Amino acid sequence: MNPKPLQQGVHLYFYCHAHTRHRGMLLTEWLLEQARQNNLGGGSVFRAIAGFGRNGVLHEEQFFELADDLPVKVEFLLGEAQADALVQLVSEAGVDAVYARSPASFAMLGNT
Numbered sequence: 001m002n003p004k005p006l007q008q009g010v011h012l013y014f015y016c017h018a019h020t021r022h023r024g025m026l027l028t029e030w031l032l033e034q035a036r037q038n039n040l041g042g043g044s045v046f047r048a049i050a051g052f053g054r055n056g057v058l059h060e061e062q063f064f065e066l067a068d069d070l071p072v073k074v075e076f077l078l079g080e081a082q083a084d085a086l087v088q089l090v091s092e093a094g095v096d097a098v099y100a101r102s103p104a105s106f107a108m109l110g111n112t
Helices: 027-037 080-092
Strands: 007-017 043-047 050-052 058-060 071-078 098-106
Touching (some): 007 027, 007 080, 027 043, 027 071, 027 080, 071 080, 080 098
Antiparallel strands (some): 007 071, 007 098, 050 058
16 A cells, blocks of 8 residues: 655644534534535544633533533644635634644545
8 A cells, every 4th residue: 555645734723612602503513514514624623621711710521520611622634725714714704712723744544
């Protein structure tokens, strides 16, 4: 099996709380749906076990408090233009979230 050549692109991350909503949807679902509808590649959502944000309030997973509003990260591996498009779309929609981006090299493995 020959590995496919690495593509250069962007690792794009959005940070919010698990229960944050935008336009009646969970923000995590809204972000994934926007990327899917605009054919911008795949995305994943990861839940933290603890964290704090701009307001300084610590949210953490505890045995009796598993449903707390924990921090989540929604991330995408995209081409530069795709990342720009998604950030622009999210910005124009008035979403209240933090985002970060970093350079990424990525490729597909297997027969897909």
